[in-house]
Amino acid sequence: MKKVILSVTVLALAVVVFSACQEPKTNEQLLTQKKGWVLSKATSTPAYTNSNGLTDADLSKSWYYGDYACELNDILYFKSDADGKRTVLASSCDGNIKQRETLGKWSFEKEDVDEILLKFRLPFFDEDEEDIVTVTDLDEKSFEFTYRWTPDPEEGTIYTFRMTYVLGK
Numbered sequence: 001m002k003k004v005i006l007s008v009t010v011l012a013l014a015v016v017v018f019s020a021c022q023e024p025k026t027n028e029q030l031l032t033q034k035k036g037w038v039l040s041k042a043t044s045t046p047a048y049t050n051s052n053g054l055t056d057a058d059l060s061k062s063w064y065y066g067d068y069a070c071e072l073n074d075i076l077y078f079k080s081d082a083d084g085k086r087t088v089l090a091s092s093c094d095g096n097i098k099q100r101e102t103l104g105k106w107s108f109e110k111e112d113v114d115e116i117l118l119k120f121r122l123p124f125f126d127e128d129e130e131d132i133v134t135v136t137d138l139d140e141k142s143f144e145f146t147y148r149w150t151p152d153p154e155e156g157t158i159y160t161f162r163m164t165y166v167l168g169k
Contacts, residue, residue, distance in 0.1 A: 037165035
């Protein structure tokens, strides 16, 4: 009986020691997970008026409907391989991947304890340039960022969009 208890204790200790030795994943490893990221929530402060005339702070309900509803199924991939660092958007309106579009390059502009700045082309804007966003959450299951946008500098309204993505399936 003592041998069984000793064996179980040694095995449990080995599991604890081995799991404690694993290095935490880097931001790049978290961002470039193979399953990609699917938009789960989008908000705007102040409330944003879209091209259909709807004003709402919860863009998940007002912006992503009708013509844009399909975008809720899109998968955003951050790739880092022999072809470089690039973002790829996979559209899957009917559940099947129909189109993969390379949006452009991505890079971390700043990575420290206090702030992570990520530069990439946002999939929900029709601009061809990369923007810098502030990453507010990045772990194995979720990725969230804020993006500040001033559509008309003379008017002065600054919109802050908060986009939350979850790991694809």
